[in-house]
Amino acid sequence: MAGALINVPKEIKRGETFEIKTLVRHPMETGYRRGPSGEAIARDIINRFACTYDGEEIFRAELFPAVAANPFIAFSTVATQSGELAFTWTDDAGHSQTETVKITVA
Amino acid sequence: MNPACRRRPSRRDLLAAAAALPAAGCLSAVAIRPARAAVPETMEAAIREFAGEAAIRDGRVKLEIPALVENGNSVTLSVAVESPMSAADHVKTIAVFNEKNPQPNVALFHLGPRSGRARVEIRIRLATSQKLVAVARMSDGSLWQDSADVIVTLAACLED
Numbered sequence: 107m108a109g110a111l112i113n114v115p116k117e118i119k120r121g122e123t124f125e126i127k128t129l130v131r132h133p134m135e136t137g138y139r140r141g142p143s144g145e146a147i148a149r150d151i152i153n154r155f156a157c158t159y160d161g162e163e164i165f166r167a168e169l170f171p172a173v174a175a176n177p178f179i180a181f182s183t184v185a186t187q188s189g190e191l192a193f194t195w196t197d198d199a200g201h202s203q204t205e206t207v208k209i210t211v212a
Numbered sequence: 213m214n215p216a217c218r219r220r221p222s223r224r225d226l227l228a229a230a231a232a233l234p235a236a237g238c239l240s241a242v243a244i245r246p247a248r249a250a251v252p253e254t255m256e257a258a259i260r261e262f263a264g265e266a267a268i269r270d271g272r273v274k275l276e277i278p279a280l281v282e283n284g285n286s287v288t289l290s291v292a293v294e295s296p297m298s299a300a301d302h303v304k305t306i307a308v309f310n311e312k313n314p315q316p317n318v319a320l321f322h323l324g325p326r327s328g329r330a331r332v333e334i335r336i337r338l339a340t341s342q343k344l345v346a347v348a349r350m351s352d353g354s355l356w357q358d359s360a361d362v363i364v365t366l367a368a369c370l371e372d
Contacts, residue, residue, distance in 0.1 A: 123328030136337075138314050165327065167334075168320040172313045174286040174335040174368075181321070184328035 110205045112193060118185040118211050126157065127180040130195050130203065136171035152177055154196040160189040185211045255309050258316035259347060262307045263355050268347060273358040275308075275346040284338035284368040289318075291346040293330035293356070297323075303330040305349040312342040337368035
């Protein structure tokens, strides 16, 4: 897992609802495909995604193999104060990647 | 992504496939398929597992997905729910199900009053033309749903 893209608006007003777009690089191997010599390719997907706002969870998703490779997820939250958004992706092997973004609320 | 799954069948492949057609190989491939693909009953079962015994009403939820999809490997889907998203009245969970992928579950989203707006967007895979269902659970426990039919011309590569 590497290469995460996170998009939040540059200027956010207090009390305003804004959209957060996230994308992380991952093959999201379904476990239903077979390799060139017919062997089954083991499942390897990101099964959990969570976002916290100053440490408090604001959004969580459970993902299944039907989610496309390089999972893109967009959701919303209310701007309460300037602070930090933390995004965590967790895969089948239990590895996780966390990215943080500072937001400024006017 | 497996490059082979993007490969267009060559003339040689087509001829070989045509030659193999009367043989049992093709028939057995067809026979194996239902065992691997989720049948509509399993989608119903998955929805029941999520919803329990409670009744699911139509409305309040809007599931948006293109009606015609060229490439099933990445399809943008959005679910929006009519809700004030206040502490007293908000969407708790949105679940998305499909009819004919190998598994009936697509994704489960947990929201709350801090979401502000009950709308999520995600890119998914579609193995074939099928129906998708989104179910939302509100903070009062009520359940609402919407469904959409999609036609897929190039399926997500599940077989090779």
